[in-house]
Amino acid sequence: MASAADRSTSPPKLPLWRRRWLRRVLIAVGALTLLGLTAVGVAALWAFTILPRSLPSVTALETLQPIQGTKIYDDNDEPMTELHVERRILVPLAQIPQSLRDAILATEDRRFYSHWGIDPIGVARAVIQNYRRGRLVEGGSTITQQLTKVLFLTPDKSLERKLKEAVSGVLRSWLVRRRGGGADIFRQVRLRADRA
Secondary structure, eight states: OHHHHHHHHSOOOOOHHHHHHHHHHHHHHHHHHHHHHHHHHHHHHIIIIIGGGGSOOGGGGGGOOOOOOEEEEOTTSOEEEEEOSSEEEEOOGGGSOHHHHHHHHHHHOTTTTTSSSSOHHHHHHHHHHHHHHTSOOOOOOOHHHHHHHHHHSOOOOOHHHHHHHHHHHHHHHHHHHHHHSSSOGGGTOOOEEEEO
């Protein structure tokens, strides 16, 4: 009698065809997962080992001297005129009011202190907005990525440039945090005041 009670409490076995189908589905899901993880691993390896070789040095920002224009002097060494594409005036960080720094962060990169050079939330927001509108209307770049693009890369709109911008942003952000002990890239960058 005990065997009859055991049969009633044990779950019924699945038919053979269902077990085979379930096994095939699980194998397919496992293989696709493994393939996906391998692809992500190869992409990460490429992004962080091969791609950075074509980028400027991460420390190049520390020694950057932006072009400030050409000054023309007369015979008495008095300045006559200045030739430039942009008029850049370098301003030390200490002279930039905190309210201006906060305004720049609020406008350009709200999560500046909480991301690591790439803002996944900003990228997702930009992808959604661009999809909804059917064209490129919003970017997901952080200030670090924008700085990299303006100073070291070309302004072309290509996937390769965007990947270089992202990898460079992560590397620069990592370096600043490692050296500065904080998430303040403003210590490494001199904000500039452009005048026409």
